[in-house]
Amino acid sequence: MPDSAIEPRTSIQISGSQLLIQLLERQGVTHISGIPGGANLPMYDALTSSSIKHVLARHEQGAGFIAQGMARASGEAQVCFASSGPGASNLITAVADAKLDSVPIIAITGQVPQAMIGTDAFQEIDTFGLMLPITKHNWMVRSAEELLEIIPKAFEIALSGRPGPVSIDIPKDVQNQLIEVETLPAPGKRQPNPKLDESLIEPMLCKIWAAKRPILMIGGGIIYAGATEALRQFAEQLDIPAVQTFMGLGILPADHPLSLGMLGMHGAPFTNLILEECDLVIGLGVRFDDRATGKVTAFCPKAKIIHVDIDHSEIDKIMSSVLSIRADVGELLEAANEMLESSTRPIWRKRVDQLKQNHPLILDGTDDLFRPYGAIKTIASLLDDTVNITTDVGQHQMWVAQAYPINRPRQWVSSGGLGTMGFGLPAAIGMALAQPERKVICFSGDGSLMMNIQELATAAEHNLDIKIIILNNQHLGLVRQQQTLFYDNNLSSVKFQSKVDFALTAQAMGLKGIDLGASDKPIAALESALLEHGPCVINIPISETEMVFPMVAPGGANRDMIHGDMVEGEIAEGDKA
Numbered sequence: 001m002p003d004s005a006i007e008p009r010t011s012i013q014i015s016g017s018q019l020l021i022q023l024l025e026r027q028g029v030t031h032i033s034g035i036p037g038g039a040n041l042p043m044y045d046a047l048t049s050s051s052i053k054h055v056l057a058r059h060e061q062g063a064g065f066i067a068q069g070m071a072r073a074s075g076e077a078q079v080c081f082a083s084s085g086p087g088a089s090n091l092i093t094a095v096a097d098a099k100l101d102s103v104p105i106i107a108i109t110g111q112v113p114q115a116m117i118g119t120d121a122f123q124e125i126d127t128f129g130l131m132l133p134i135t136k137h138n139w140m141v142r143s144a145e146e147l148l149e150i151i152p153k154a155f156e157i158a159l160s161g162r163p164g165p166v167s168i169d170i171p172k173d174v175q176n177q178l179i180e181v182e183t184l185p186a187p188g189k190r191q192p193n194p195k196l197d198e199s200l201i202e203p204m205l206c207k208i209w210a211a212k213r214p215i216l217m218i219g220g221g222i223i224y225a226g227a228t229e230a231l232r233q234f235a236e237q238l239d240i241p242a243v244q245t246f247m248g249l250g251i252l253p254a255d256h257p258l259s260l261g262m263l264g265m266h267g268a269p270f271t272n273l274i275l276e277e278c279d280l281v282i283g284l285g286v287r288f289d290d291r292a293t294g295k296v297t298a299f300c301p302k303a304k305i306i307h308v309d310i311d312h313s314e315i316d317k318i319m320s321s322v323l324s325i326r327a328d329v330g331e332l333l334e335a336a337n338e339m340l341e342s343s344t345r346p347i348w349r350k351r352v353d354q355l356k357q358n359h360p361l362i363l364d365g366t367d368d369l370f371r372p373y374g375a376i377k378t379i380a381s382l383l384d385d386t387v388n389i390t391t392d393v394g395q396h397q398m399w400v401a402q403a404y405p406i407n408r409p410r411q412w413v414s415s416g417g418l419g420t421m422g423f424g425l426p427a428a429i430g431m432a433l434a435q436p437e438r439k440v441i442c443f444s445g446d447g448s449l450m451m452n453i454q455e456l457a458t459a460a461e462h463n464l465d466i467k468i469i470i471l472n473n474q475h476l477g478l479v480r481q482q483q484t485l486f487y488d489n490n491l492s493s494v495k496f497q498s499k500v501d502f503a504l505t506a507q508a509m510g511l512k513g514i515d516l517g518a519s520d521k522p523i524a525a526l527e528s529a530l531l532e533h534g535p536c537v538i539n540i541p542i543s544e545t546e547m548v549f550p551m552v553a554p555g556g557a558n559r560d561m562i563h564g565d566m567v568e569g570e571i572a573e574g575d576k577a
C-alpha cells in the first residue's frame with residue numbers, strides 16, 4: 001500500500017495503562033505472568049481487552065521465574081507484573097537472579113500515586129531504589145507520555161549487548177492519566193553490537209596456532225549469541241577440546257568428541273586436571289565465575305588467557321588476559337571461521353584422552369532408580385533430546401548437571417549465578433508456556449520445591465506438560481554435605497523433621513502426584529507418568545547420605561577436589577571451615 005493510502009491515525013484519549021498494554025502488544029508480548037493488587041489495578045483493567053494472555057502466578061517470585069523460563073527458552077524479553085509494596089519486593093529475587101544469569105525480563109510494578117510517594121503510604125516501597133543495583137536499567141515513570149519512550153527502550157536495553165533485566169515502576173496516577181496519542185513508537189529491538197575489531201582476529205588465531213595445549217572454555221554467552229554452530233565449527237577446525245561452564249551446558253552435545261563436560265566445583269576430575277596442564281585458555285562468552293575457576297590464583301596455572309565477551313566490564317575482571325576482544329562471540333567466531341586453517345593436535349588430544357581414561361567422572365549407582373545417578377539416567381533413557389530440563393538448587397542440581405545428557409542449547413535452564421532455591425518449578429512453567437510442544441522435566445529437591453510449591457496450582461491450571469521429579473532425601477542435602485565435609489559432620493538444621501507427602505500435596509493442588517517409593521513397579525510407573533501429557537509430581541526417595549562428588553571446597557583450588565573415596569583424614573585441614 002503506498003504511503004499516501006495510509007489513513008492518518010485519529011488521535012484518541014487513552015489511559016496510561018491502556019497505552020502500556022498497547023505498547024506491550026506491539027512488542028509481540030504473548031504472555032504476562034503476575035499478580036494484581038491495589039497499585040496495578042488499572043493495568044489489569046486494560047489487560048482484559050488485550051490479546052495478551054495473563055498467567056496468574058501464586059506468588060510474585062513465581063511470576064518472575066515464569067517470565068525467566070519463557071525468556072531463557074525463547075531468547076526474547078518477557079514481562080512480569082506485580083503490585084506495589086510486597087508485590088514488588090516479592091519480585092526482587094527473580095530479578096536479581098536474571099541479572100546474574102543475563103536473562104532479559106521486564107518487571108513492571110504498580111506504585112502508589114505520585115502525590116503519596118514518600119509518605120509511607122499503604123503498600124509503598126522504594127521499588128526504584130531496590131531494583132537499582134539488580135537491573136541493567138530502571139525507571140520510575142512520571143507521566144503517561146513517558147511510556148511512549150520508556151517501553152520500547154526497556155526492550156532495547158534488556159535485549160541488547162549482554163541481556164538482562166530492567167524494571168519499570170508506574171505510579172497509579174500515571175496509569176490512570178488520560179492522554180492523546182497520535183502515533184505509537186516503533187517497537188524496541190535488540191541493537192546491533194559494537195563493530196567487531198577484525199584486526200584482532202589474526203593475532204588471536206596466531207596465539208591459538210602457536211599454543212601446544214589449548215582449551216576452549218565456553219559459556220552462556222555463546223548460547224545467548226546463538227553461536228553454537230559457529231563454535232562447533234571453530235573447535236572442530238582447530239581440533240581444540242572444550243570445557244563448558246554450568247551456563248554453557250548444551251553448547252556441544254554431551255558425547256561430542258571435543259566435549260570435556262563441565263569444569264569447576266563439581267566438574268569431572270579429568271576436566272579440572274586438563275586445565276592444570278593446558279597452556280592457553282580461550283574463554284568465549286564466560287565470566288570466570290568462582291564456581292568454575294575455584295581459587296583464582298590456582299586456576300590454569302600454566303595457561304595464558306584469551307577472553308572474548310560482549311560485556312567489557314567482564315574483561316580482566318577476574319582473570320588477566322593476554323588478548324581480549326569485546327565482541328558478540330557469534331560475530332567473532334563467524335569472522336574467525338572464514339580465516340581458519342584447520343589444524344590437528346594429536347599429542348595434546350592423546351594426553352587429554354589419557355587424563356579422561358585415568359580420571360573419569362564416577363557415577364555411582366546408575367543401575368538403581370533410588371540412587372541419584374540411577375534416577376537421572378533412567379529418566380534420560382526414557383526420553384529424548386526434545387525435552388527441556390530445569391532444576392532447583394542443591395545436590396540434585398549438580399547431579400543433573402553431571403549426569404543428564406544436555407545436547408542442545410537452551411535445553412538446560414538452571415539458576416547459575418544466584419543459585420536460587422525455588423527456581424525450578426516456575427521456570428519450568430515458563431518454558432512450557434514458551435514451547436508447549438516440548439515436555440519439561442524439572443529436577444528438584446524436597447527443600448527447593450517447598451520454596452515455590454504454590455506454583456503447582458499454576459501448572460495444574462494451565463495443564464502444562466511438566467514433570468517435577470523430587471530427589472527426596474528429607475534434608476537440605478547440599479548443606480548437609482558441606483556440614484559433613486567441612487564442619488566435622490556437625491549437622492545443624494538440615495533435616496526436615498516432619499515428612500511432607502508430595503504426591504498428596506500435588507493431588508490437592510489439582511495435578512497428578514505419585515510416589516515411586518510406594519510403587520510395586522516403580523520403573524513402569526515412572527515411564528507412564530513421564531510419557532503421558534500433563535503436570536505430574538514424581539517423588540523418588542533417596543538416602544540422605546548420598547553426596548555429590550567430586551567437590552572443590554569453597555575457596556579451594558580445583559586441583560584439590562575431594563573425591564567420594566577419600567577418607568576423613570585426606571580432606572585438607574585448610575578445606576575445613
Ligand SMILES: Cc1ncc(C[n+]2csc(CCOP(=O)(O)OP(=O)(O)O)c2C)c(N)n1
Pocket residue numbers: 392393394395396397419420421422444445446447448449451471473475476477478479
Ligand atoms: C533461596 C535459597 N536459600 C538458601 C539457599 C542455600 N542452599 C543451597 S542448597 C540448599 C539445600 C537444598 O536442598 P534441596 O532442595 O532439598 O536439595 P538437595 O541438596 O537435597 O538435593 C540450601 C539451603 C539457597 N541456595 N537458596
